[in-house]
Amino acid sequence: MSDNFSWKAIEKSELNQSYDLELALENIKYNEDDLVPAIAQQHDTGEILMMAWMNRESLALTAKEQRAVYWSRSRQAFWRKGESSGQEQHLKEFRLDCDADTILMKVDQTGPACHTGRRNCFYMVVDGDELKVDSDPLIDPSELYKK
Amino acid sequence: MSDNFSWKAIEKSELNQSYDLELALENIKYNEDDLVPAIAQQHDTGEILMMAWMNRESLALTAKEQRAVYWSRSRQAFWRKGESSGQEQHLKEFRLDCDADTILMKVDQTGPACHTGRRNCFYMVVDGDELKVDSDPLIDPSELYKK
Numbered sequence: 001m002s003d004n005f006s007w008k009a010i011e012k013s014e015l016n017q018s019y020d021l022e023l024a025l026e027n028i029k030y031n032e033d034d035l036v037p038a039i040a041q042q043h044d045t046g047e048i049l050m051m052a053w054m055n056r057e058s059l060a061l062t063a064k065e066q067r068a069v070y071w072s073r074s075r076q077a078f079w080r081k082g083e084s085s086g087q088e089q090h091l092k093e094f095r096l097d098c099d100a101d102t103i104l105m106k107v108d109q110t111g112p113a114c115h116t117g118r119r120n121c122f123y124m125v126v127d128g129d130e131l132k133v134d135s136d137p138l139i140d141p142s143e144l145y146k147k
Numbered sequence: 148m149s150d151n152f153s154w155k156a157i158e159k160s161e162l163n164q165s166y167d168l169e170l171a172l173e174n175i176k177y178n179e180d181d182l183v184p185a186i187a188q189q190h191d192t193g194e195i196l197m198m199a200w201m202n203r204e205s206l207a208l209t210a211k212e213q214r215a216v217y218w219s220r221s222r223q224a225f226w227r228k229g230e231s232s233g234q235e236q237h238l239k240e241f242r243l244d245c246d247a248d249t250i251l252m253k254v255d256q257t258g259p260a261c262h263t264g265r266r267n268c269f270y271m272v273v274d275g276d277e278l279k280v281d282s283d284p285l286i287d288p289s290e291l292y293k294k
Binding site for chain 2: 020
């Protein structure tokens with residue numbers, strides 16, 4: 001945390017008060033792996049598409065390229081959403097929460113967001129004492145990753 | 148992961164196929180602190196209210212009590228949202244993602260979700276090379292926690 005930067009002070013900001021983005025990104029509360037969770041929401045319908053992780057550099061790349069650039073924990077590499085599937089997320093709005101430890105992106109999602117071919121990743125719903133699958137793939141995932 | 152339980156197999160489920168919830172909760176991919184992130188979305192407007200953390204027990208309590216019961220990392224205790232502020236989250240829908248490592252709750256939020264008194268926690272938006280505060284508290288936080 002920089003000396004001259006305080007999330008606590010920002011809580012009491014006047015409406016439309018602005019802060020330097022680079023300084024803010026430096027001061028985000030990254031976890032022990034230097035990552036923050038990033039939620040992707042379809043900008044016009046409000047549907048939650050997925051949640052993945054970003055580091056300092058992928059946040060800056062997302063802002064610069066105006067598309068979601070995650071950090072893949074399994075591949076330990078930048079993950080420009082859609083680079084292998086074609087299912088890109090174009091950035092409409094880029095937000096940070098009060099604790100500076102969660103990102104919210106409003107995006108325009110091309111086709112399915114989920115690697116299973118479903119529109120979004122949250123296709124399992126609690127139903128009494130069961131967990132039920134309540135959506136079908138739009139596209140067979142083998143089609144999705146052939147592109 | 149139980150022998151007879153596979154998230155990979157569930158990906159290929161027929162629509163409306165169901166699985167035992169208790170077994171599913173056992174098999175969620177909790178992080179090294181035994182937690183998963185849980186997103187709270189206002190059920191009717193689609194607004195993302197906040198993100199916090201749950202453990203195995205708080206997931207079960209949320210399902211049972213039909214209200215958001217998080218695990219407070221700072222207090223190391225269950226956190227029934229609204230227990231000190233009165234701003235409860237009543238459960239409308241309870242979902243899990245494809246990787247079994249993120250929760251989505253659709254809730255009915257009483258008043259502001261954010262500890263700052265704002266309706267939601269995502270009140271800082273990227274605006275060019277600045278980060279801008281674009282919503283005001285509904286209630287002064289000192290009022291909120293006096294209750």
